[in-house]
Amino acid sequence: MKSLTRTLAISRRVLTQVKNDKRTLGLMFLVPALLTGLFSWMLNSQQMFDSVGPRLVGLFPFTVMFLGASMTTLKERRSGTLERFLTTPMKRHEFILGYALAFGVLAVAQSAITQGFAIWVCGLSVDGGIGLLFLAACANALCGMSLGLLASAFAQTEFQVIQFMPAFIFPQIILGGLLVPTSQMPQALAIIGDWLPLTHSLRSISDISSGSPLSSVAAEIWIVVAVSLSSLLLGALTLRRRTV
Numbered sequence: 001m002k003s004l005t006r007t008l009a010i011s012r013r014v015l016t017q018v019k020n021d022k023r024t025l026g027l028m029f030l031v032p033a034l035l036t037g038l039f040s041w042m043l044n045s046q047q048m049f050d051s052v053g054p055r056l057v058g059l060f061p062f063t064v065m066f067l068g069a070s071m072t073t074l075k076e077r078r079s080g081t082l083e084r085f086l087t088t089p090m091k092r093h094e095f096i097l098g099y100a101l102a103f104g105v106l107a108v109a110q111s112a113i114t115q116g117f118a119i120w121v122c123g124l125s126v127d128g129g130i131g132l133l134f135l136a137a138c139a140n141a142l143c144g145m146s147l148g149l150l151a152s153a154f155a156q157t158e159f160q161v162i163q164f165m166p167a168f169i170f171p172q173i174i175l176g177g178l179l180v181p182t183s184q185m186p187q188a189l190a191i192i193g194d195w196l197p198l199t200h201s202l203r204s205i206s207d208i209s210s211g212s213p214l215s216s217v218a219a220e221i222w223i224v225v226a227v228s229l230s231s232l233l234l235g236a237l238t239l240r241r242r243t244v
Contacts, residue, residue, distance in 0.1 A: 001053040001213075002084070003203070004093070005096050007094045007097045007098045008098070009028070009096055010090075010099065010102070011098045011102040011105075014102035015106075015139075017072070018068075018072075018102075024072075026172060028064055028065070028068055028070060028106055028110050029109065029195060032060035032061050032110060033113055033118075035056070036056050036057065036122065037117060037122055039053070039056055040053065040118070040123075040124075046123060046125075049122065049123070050124060053118055053122065053124040054126060054206070054208065055202050055206065056118070056142075056180055057115050057124075058136060058140040058201055059083035059112055059198075061107065061111050061114055061140060061141035061199070062140045062144035063141060063144060063169055064121060065106070065141045065142075066145070066147055066151070066165075066168065066169060067147075067150040067165075068236055069099065069104070069144075069145040069146075069148030069149050069204055070161045071148075071154070071158055071161055072099075072151065073099055073121050073148070074155055074158060077152070085194070092236050092237075096149060096235050096236040097232070099149060100145065102227045103148075103149075106197065107138060107144075108141075111134060111138045115130070115133060115134055115195060117132060124211055126201040126208065127209060127210065127211040132171045132208045133208050133209075135221065136196065136204045136205050136208060136217070136221055137205070139201060139204075139224045140162075140201040140205075142224075143197050143227055143231075145228075146228040146231035146232045146235070147235075149231070149232065149240070150231045150232075150234055150235040151164045152235075153235050153238040154223060171196065172196045172199065173198065175189055175193035176196060176198040176199040176201050177193065177199060178202055180192065196224065197227040201220070201221075201224045204220035204221050208215065
């Protein structure tokens with residue numbers, strides 16, 4: 001019970017911090033929706049946007065949650081806040097779970113805003129159902145958040161977090177099937193892509209858009225969830241008290 005109380009206290013603290021930071025709020029809630037709208041305007045074709053749009057609804061929250069979670073956690077370490085917390089009975093896993101819970105709430109809200117903007121403003125049409133697309137988008141945002149928490153354990157500065165994007169984010173975008181379908185890639189690259197969570201997330205969204213069976217969609221989403229949980233566990237194990 002005490003462990004849950006400490007975890008919830010961390011979550012409330014993070015949510016309060018984000019609420020008072022207008023730049024972070026704009027990054028998390030406005031930027032993904034506006035980028036989706038920009039693509040809709042740029043493509044200038046409803047048919048093309050219906051094909052690409054669902055994957056953008058999953059991609060942008062994934063990237064933004066990675067940045068938001070990693071930078072916020074790194075800031076706690078650099079300021080010595082984490083070190084002070086860990087001098088109390090609080091454990092590393094409680095700190096990580098508290099952050100995961102807070103950013104999980106933000107990820108759900110972000111996915112809802114981005115998807116709502118895509119559907120009701122940009123006119124996105126989804127054959128497989130809005131609910132399933134929302135579930136897949138949330139799983140993708142949560143995966144970005146968990147990878148961000150993991151990356152923050154290895155970064156020493158905010159600039160290093162940006163440098164981690166080519167290692168954590170760009171390969172997944174390139175090999176995830178967003179630009180070129182994995183079936184058209186060289187076999188070696190397709191195999192590597194199958195080990196990346198964004199590939200399965202974008203695949204689940206593509207399956208939803210095409211009206212594929214629920215079992216196929218669920219299998220891909222479960223892989224993303226498993227990667228997210230594994231990243232949180234590894235993040236808790238590797239979290240350092242302070243960055244100097």
